[in-house]
Amino acid sequence: MNVGIIGAGAVGKALAIGFLAKGNHVIVGTRDTAKLLPWVGQNPKAILGSFADAAKFGEVVVLAVKGTAATEALRAAAPTDLAGKPIIDATNPITDAPPVNGVLKYFTNLDESLMERLQRQFPKAHFVKAFNSVGSASMVNPQFAGGPPTMFICGNDEGAKKTVAGLVEGFGWQVADMGKAEAARAIEPLCMLWCIPGFLRNDWSHAFRMLS
Numbered sequence: 001m002n003v004g005i006i007g008a009g010a011v012g013k014a015l016a017i018g019f020l021a022k023g024n025h026v027i028v029g030t031r032d033t034a035k036l037l038p039w040v041g042q043n044p045k046a047i048l049g050s051f052a053d054a055a056k057f058g059e060v061v062v063l064a065v066k067g068t069a070a071t072e073a074l075r076a077a078a079p080t081d082l083a084g085k086p087i088i089d090a091t092n093p094i095t096d097a098p099p100v101n102g103v104l105k106y107f108t109n110l111d112e113s114l115m116e117r118l119q120r121q122f123p124k125a126h127f128v129k130a131f132n133s134v135g136s137a138s139m140v141n142p143q144f145a146g147g148p149p150t151m152f153i154c155g156n157d158e159g160a161k162k163t164v165a166g167l168v169e170g171f172g173w174q175v176a177d178m179g180k181a182e183a184a185r186a187i188e189p190l191c192m193l194w195c196i197p198g199f200l201r202n203d204w205s206h207a208f209r210m211l212s
């Protein structure tokens, strides 16, 4: 499969390595390919491009940019290059304000998530929330004593969710489908919860698991 990754931070790179290891072809999109040359030196199968190149190339597209830049990054793509495709949305709506007692500040509220905004702004794309509430180091083949963790996903298009669920399971996760786009109002704040032990105790190695 061709995977286009919009964003070249810790998340874009971690998922690129994961998709490449599974035999996919990957373009990593950035505004500045020069700064990624050392990384490509270590991951020579990855191809660098612009955000638009990544969107055009991907049968599945990953959105992994700073939350405040998500709309702008997607606007760099041609609308036809997003239409009908699963867009794995790993972003979180984190403001530039510092955390308060370890609690991040969001620019959204509990009645509107970032993914819902993006879905409204790019109605033909099929957004699926995933990978937003775990650290980049554990996104692919997570290893925890408690067993495989749970990836909470949501999105309006059932076909796109099925595709993304298969990819997430292939990375070693249990998938919990939380329904339509509105569920991102609950999934995005899981990142706030996930980060608290990190900011308070420098503990960043954990993940959520749904028990029943």
Ligand SMILES: NC(=O)c1ccc[n+]([C@@H]2O[C@H](COP(=O)([O-])OP(=O)(O)OC[C@H]3O[C@@H](n4cnc5c(N)ncnc54)[C@H](OP(=O)(O)O)[C@@H]3O)[C@@H](O)[C@H]2O)c1
Binding pocket: 006, 007, 008, 009, 010, 011, 012, 029, 030, 031, 032, 064, 065, 066, 067, 069, 072, 073, 090, 091, 092, 093, 094, 131, 132, 133, 134, 135, 136, 137
């Ligand atoms: N870090 C984690 O462990 C983690 C875990 C789960 C979810 N997330 C979420 O995943 C997303 C990516 O996080 P990250 O840690 O990989 O890195 P990040 O620093 O949040 O984002 C890096 C990417 O954002 C792009 N970007 C930044 N400002 C921009 C602007 N004004 N216009 C367009 N693009 C801009 C950068 O583009 P250039 O490449 O051109 O500089 C880069 O590709 C975030 O929304 C974050 O909340 C992060």
